[in-house]
Amino acid sequence: MGERADVWQGTLALMVLKTLQALGPLHGYGIARRIEQTSGDLLAVNYGTLYPGLLKLEQEGYISSEWGTSDNNRKAKYYKLTRAGRKQLEKEAREWEQTTEILARFLAPGKESA
C-alpha cells in the first residue's frame, strides 16, 4: 500500500468528470471508490483532496449537487455532470491526450535518431 500515490489536483478534476460521465449521478464516496478502482488501487483519494476539488468544480459550474438517498438508504450528496461539464470534459480529455502523446514521443526509444 505504501506506494499508493495521492492524486494531483489537475488530473483529479478530469477523473471526477469522466467518472460522472461514465456512471451518472454519484456521491463522493462512490466517486472516490471508482477512481481508486480504475487506477487499479494505485491512487488514494482522501477527503482533503476530494471535497475541495468537488467544491471547485461546482463553483465553476461543471457539476451540480443535490442531496439524495443511497442504495443502503443513507443520506448522501449526489453530484451530476452539467452541460458545461460535459464540454469541459471533452476539452480537457483532448488536451490531456495531446499532452501524453507528445510526452510519449519524447520518451519513446529510438525515434530520436530517426
Next chain:
Amino acid sequence: MRQLRSLVLRLAGLFRKDRHDRELAAEMDSHLQMHIEDNLRSGMSAAQARRDALIKLGGVEQTKELYRERRGLPLLETFLQDIRYGLRMLQKNLGFTATAILALAVGIGVNTTVFTAFDALALRPRPVKTPERLVGVYRTTAGENHGGFSFPDYLYYRDHSKTLSDLAMFGGGMHVTTSDLSVASPEDVAHVAGAIGFHLPQLLQGSAQRLSCLFVSGNYFRLLGAQPAAGRLFLPEDDQLGAAPVVVLSGNFWQSQFHSNPAVVGSTIHLNRVAFTIVGVTPVDYLGTLSTVPVLWAPVAARPLVGDGTRESLENRKVAAGVVYGHLKAGVSLPDAEAELNVLAGQLRVAYPEVERNTGVRVVSERAFGHLDSDTWPIVAATMGAVALLLLIACANVASLLLARAATRRREIGVRLSLGAGRRRLLQQLLIESTLIALFAGAVGLPLASWTLHLVIVEIASALPSYWGSIALQVTPDIRIFGYTLLISLLTGVTFGLTPALQALRTDVNAALKDNGSMFGQRLSKSRLRDLLIVAQVAACLVLLINSTLLLRGSQRALRVDPGFDSKHVVHLSLEMYEPAMGYSQARLLGLNRQLMEEIASLPGVTSVTQASRAPISGGNRFVAVLAADAEPPANREGENRRPTTGYSYVLPNYFETLGIPIVNGRSFTVQEADTQAPVVVISEATARRFWPGQDPIGKRLVIGSVDARPPFAGEQVPFSPGSEVIGVAGDVRSLFLSKVDDSYIYVPLSQSRQWTSTLLVRTSGNTSALLPLLGRAVRRIDANFPAVAAPLDWMVSFDPYFVISRIGGILSSIVGTLGLFLACLGVYGMVGYSVVERTHEIGVRMALGAQQEQVLGLVLGESARPMLFGTVIGIVVSAVISRLLSAMLFGLNPMDAISFAGVSLLLIAVALFAGWLPARRAMRVDPMVALRYE
C-alpha cells in the same frame, strides 16, 4: 467567465458559514459510514473497518479547513476578520479611540480646509468656455510687467492680432449710486464678527444703494463664452462712445433685489443719475475674470457717463483703460502669440514714439484664478508646510499613544506569536487598526473641514457690506478633495501605525510571556525624541496661548479705554460717494449739505450735528507739517521738509461740544471764523506742551503746512497758513490710534460755504442704534441719490488697525494654541501611559518595599514633568520677547502682564499634568503581588 462565476460564489460563501459547515460534516460522515460498510462487507471486524476507513480518509479537520478556504476567499476573510477584531479593540477603548480620532481629524480637517481654500483661490479653472486658451495680455515697460493698455492701443491689438481669435478689455470698476433702489431693510450683520467686537458700518435703511459696477468691453462675454440667465449680454455695438447706455445685472443682484423677475430686463435704472437700460442678467455666481461677483456690468464706453474719467481720457493713448484678455486660436502657443503681439507693439512704437517708448507685451495663461508666481509661492508653501507640520505632530502624538497601547498589548501579542500567529498577519492586523482610526478621522475631518470653510466664507461674506460685491468661492469639497483627505488619512494610518506595530512585533516571545517589560534597576529605554517633542509642543503652545491672552486682554481694554471723547452718544454718518461723478455743481452740493444738517438736527433726540473732514478713529489719518511762529525758522530747504508733523482735521465750531471734547483753555471758533476760514487754530493739550512747554499757548502763532504741499487725493484741501493764532486748547483724545493719546493734533476751521465734507457727526440723547433708520430716511428726503453709511462712533473701533490685528491675531492664535495644547496633552498622556506599563514591575517592587501610592504617582509623573517644565520655561522666555514687540497693540496693558504669563503657564501645566495623571493612576493601582509574580 468561469472565474467570475466562481468568484461570485466564493464571495457568497463568506456568508451562512454555519450551514455550509454542517452540510460538509454530514457529507463526510455519510462518506465515512459507506466506507465502513464496504470494509465490513469485505470481512473486517467492526473496529478494524472503522480504523481503516479513518486512516484512509485523512484528517477531518484539515479537510474542513481546506474546504473552507476553497469555499470563501481566505485573504478577504482574514482581512474582514482583522477589521472586525480591530473594531472590537477600538470599541473596547472608547476613550483612546475617540481621542486619537479627534486628534487626527483636526489634523486632516485643517489640511483639507487649507487645500480646499487653495484650490478655490488658485487652482480652480476660470468659469470660461476654454480656460486653457484664455490668456492675459499685459503691457510691459521698464519696471512694470503687469500693465494695462489704453483704449486706442487695445483696439489696435484687437483689430490686428491673428494669433488671438479675440481680445476683450476689463476696464476696472467703480461704485455707483442709484436712487431707484433704496436699502429696504437693515443689512445682515455677521454674528460671529459681531460677537468678537467687529461692526462694519452698513448702508442705512432708506438710503440710496451703492453698487459696484465693472466696465467690460462689448466682446468680453462672447470671448468668455458666457450665457445670459435672462435677456442678453453685451454686444460690440453696446461698447461705442455715444451708444445708448446699457447695463447687465449679476445673477446675485437680480436674485436679491428683483427676486429673479425676468420683467426687469428692458427696464431703466439710474446710475449716478444717468438712465441705463437693463439688457440682461449673468448667471448667479458668475465671476468672469474676477474673484468676487460684481453687482453690475457696464460697457467700457459708458465710463465717462457715470463720471469715471472723461471721453477724452478714454481716447488718450497715455491713459491706461484696463487689462486685456485674449483667446488663443486653436494650435497657437503662448510664445507665438507673444511674439506676434510684440510685432504689433513695435508698430505702435514707431507710430507713437513719445507714448510707447520701451513698451512690450507679455502674454500669460489665465487658465486658473491664481497667479502662482515667485511672490506668492513662498506664502503658499509656508502655509501648506505649517498645516502639514500640524498633521505630522498629530500623527506623532497618536503614534506615541499607540505605542503606549502596544506596550499594554505586548502580552497579547506574545501569546498570539507563541501560538503560531504569523508576524505578517499580526502586522497586518495592527496596521488595520491604525488605518481604521485614520479612516474614521478622515470621515470626521471632511465634514469638519467643509463646516469650517462654510463658516469662514459665510461669515466673511455676511460681514462685508453688500456694496463690496459678493464672494463666490466654491468651497463644497469635491471628489478630488475627498480623495486628498482619504489619501492623507491612509498615509497617516500607515505612518503612525507602522512604528508601534513594528516595535510590538519585535517582542521577544519568552520575555513577553514572563512579562518582564523592564527588569528592576535597568534603565528604561527612554526616547529622547519623545521628550524633545513634548518640550517643543509645550513651548509652542505656551507662546501662542500667552500672546493670544495678552492680545485679547489688550483688545478688551480697547473697548473700555477712555478715548477722550464721548463715543457712546454720537453717530458717525458718511455719504459714500465720489461726488465729482454725481454731476452736481459745487454750490448745489453745499446747499444739499446744509439742508441735510438742518434735517438731521430736527430729528427727535438729536441734540447736536457737526461736521469734520475726519472723525476720530475712522482711518483716513492726515498729517501736516507745523512750526511755532516764534521758534527758530528752519535753516534751509532741507530743514523745511523735516518740520514736525501733526494730525489735523477741519471742524465746525460745535465739533468739540458735539463730541464732548473739553476746551480746557480759550475758546472754539466762531461761526464766522469757520465760514471764512480765518487764520485761527484750536490745538490739543499735547500740542501745546510740545511747542510752548510751561507757557500759555493762547495768542501764540502756528505756521501750518507749506505753499507747495501736495494733497493726498486730487481736489482735497490741505491746510496752509503762514501764521494761525491759537485761540483754544482742546482736551487730549485718542483720535489717530486708539492705543495711545495723539502726540499732537490740531483743529482748523471748516467752511461750509467753501468745502464739501461727506462726514457728519450726530449727537443724540437717546439710543444711537435707534437713530440709524431715522438718519437713513432723513438723507433720502434731502436727496435720494446719496448713499449713506453710518455707525455709532463706538463701532468705529473696528477701523483701528491695532484693534483689528490684536483681536484677529488673539483669536487665531488662541485657536491654534488650544489645538496645540490638546495635541501636547495627547503626547503627555501617551508618554506617561507608556512609562507606567514599562515600569509596572519596578512599581510593584517599590510598593512591596513600602512605597506609598503618592510616591509612586510622583515617580511616574515626575518623569513627564521634566520635559513639561523645560518647555514651559522656554515658552515663557520666548513669549516675553514677543510680547515686547506686541506692546503697541496692547492698549496700555503691561507686556509682562501677570495674568497672561503666570495664569496661562499654570493653566497649561495643570492641564498637561492632568493628562499625565490619567494614565498614572494605573500605576497606583498596581498590586505588588501581581506585579512581582512574573519575576
